[in-house]
Amino acid sequence: xxxxxxxxxxxxxxxxxxxxxxxxxxxxxxxxxxxxxxxxxxxxxxxxxxxxxxxxxxxxxxxxxxxxxxxxxxxxxxxxxxxxxxxxxxxxxxxxxxxxxxxxxxxxxxxxxxxxxxxxxxxxxxxxxxxxxxxxxxxxxxxxxxxxxxxxxxxxxxxxxxxxxxxxxxxxxxxxxxxxxxxxxxxxxxxxxxxxxxxxxxxxxxxxxxxxxxxxxxxxxxxxxxxxxxxxxxxxxxxxxxxxxxxxxxxxxxxxxxxxxxxxxxxxxxxxxxxxxxxxxxxxxxxxxxxxxxxxxxxxxxxxxxxxxxxxxxxxxxxxxxxxxxxxxxxxxxxxxxxxxxxxxxxxxxxxxxxxxxxxxxxxxxxxxxxxxxxxxxxxxxxxxxxxxxxxxxxxxxxxxxxxxxxxxxxxxxxxxxxxxx
Numbered sequence: 001x002x003x004x005x006x007x008x009x010x011x012x013x014x015x016x017x018x019x020x021x022x023x024x025x026x027x028x029x030x031x032x033x034x035x036x037x038x039x040x041x042x043x044x045x046x047x048x049x050x051x052x053x054x055x056x057x058x059x060x061x062x063x064x065x066x067x068x069x070x071x072x073x074x075x076x077x078x079x080x081x082x083x084x085x086x087x088x089x090x091x092x093x094x095x096x097x098x099x100x101x102x103x104x105x106x107x108x109x110x111x112x113x114x115x116x117x118x119x120x121x122x123x124x125x126x127x128x129x130x131x132x133x134x135x136x137x138x139x140x141x142x143x144x145x146x147x148x149x150x151x152x153x154x155x156x157x158x159x160x161x162x163x164x165x166x167x168x169x170x171x172x173x174x175x176x177x178x179x180x181x182x183x184x185x186x187x188x189x190x191x192x193x194x195x196x197x198x199x200x201x202x203x204x205x206x207x208x209x210x211x212x213x214x215x216x217x218x219x220x221x222x223x224x225x226x227x228x229x230x231x232x233x234x235x236x237x238x239x240x241x242x243x244x245x246x247x248x249x250x251x252x253x254x255x256x257x258x259x260x261x262x263x264x265x266x267x268x269x270x271x272x273x274x275x276x277x278x279x280x281x282x283x284x285x286x287x288x289x290x291x292x293x294x295x296x297x298x299x300x301x302x303x304x305x306x307x308x309x310x311x312x313x314x315x316x317x318x319x320x321x322x323x324x325x326x327x328x329x330x331x332x333x334x335x336x337x338x339x340x341x342x343x344x345x346x347x348x349x350x351x352x353x354x355x356x357x358x359x360x361x362x363x364x365x366x367x368x369x370x371x372x373x374x375x376x377x378x379x380x381x382x383x384x385x386x387x388x389x390x391x392x393x394x395x396x397x398x399x400x401x402x403x404x405x406x407x408x409x410x411x412x413x414x415x416x417x418x419x420x421x422x
Contacts, residue, residue, distance in 0.1 A: 088325040094272070097265040101254045106242045111288045115277045115314055116345035118287065127342055132377040139379030146371045146380060148198045150407030153206065161303045161412040163329065165404045166202045168372035169222055169309065171331055176269040176299040178211040182307045182331070185224040192220065193373050197380065201407030204230060212266055213237045216309025217292035218246070218282045221373055238264060238271045242290030260293055261323070268300040274320050276311035278346050296324045303412060306330045306360060310369065312345045313352040317359035328412055330362035334387045335370025338378035350386035354394055366402040366410070
């Protein structure tokens, strides 16, 4: 098993379960030097579906897959996602947006941001003995039942927020009149994993002009060179600190690198880069040489979408919720979690995803990072089964779980209409 394969997005991409770091969050260390007069804010880390009946306009026949018994919901806060009081100020105050395409100098490594150490020799030996990156035959039997319902993209204007799931962590987000792609992967295969088990939910040729791209980190199932080659080179891309050079070498001209808690703005839409419990690696020698995280997109009318990227469970979610009150929708990963001893530090399981949604205070959750690539050992339909059960157990409104099929879309109500209902 090569290190490059470890990075590819399969179960071998992640860290073993170990004790989290114990530095204090929200306390920035010395800023890294930059190529301009501005400096980067660099916070440190802290200790850190059942039936296939997606909630879309089109319904499908209920299917009951064979799944393992769900894990217990994390024993943390039992409160559901609640809308913050209107006008609640962020804490701490949000950073001023940085200039688009700003050239910056970063530390050589971001190892100090890890909330769990990378796997050592003992963990690698255990994985070699007992690890599995694929479900058994019974777990694969439900592949034909994975929800796949491609449809036309919804019409969207400046006041509309709409999301369409293309598969895995790839979304078409329409916000503030912009079309934004998250971690776009339109390829049939990625390095080190079998081919997609569901097709891409949105044919590339049906996309409107892409106004921006956000990238969560550099693993192959989130940063796909063949897909990005399809974009015009003047497409604005928003990427983690340290990843800008990868895009500039491919002649992208508007590359904005951000550290955690930093932001930039494009046509009235704010892009904030926020922490995640994960890591980065793309080659044999570049582990943690670029940062990893999620994105909070805020439209001109204040509607917010949180794209969590790839992450395990931890303290960051509550802090994101404090800084960005009133998140309308959380795009939350729920798959690639088995075996837990190997993956729990860096991938949420379905119960943790529901808890994380509550922690950030999001009104709605849309599951992702399942049903597209086989990256780990859980049965292919188990993430959907378990997330539905966890949502019900938390006594959350069923209409706020947007368990879309691949290719499915949902539209957020305009702020003015939502306020009269809320």
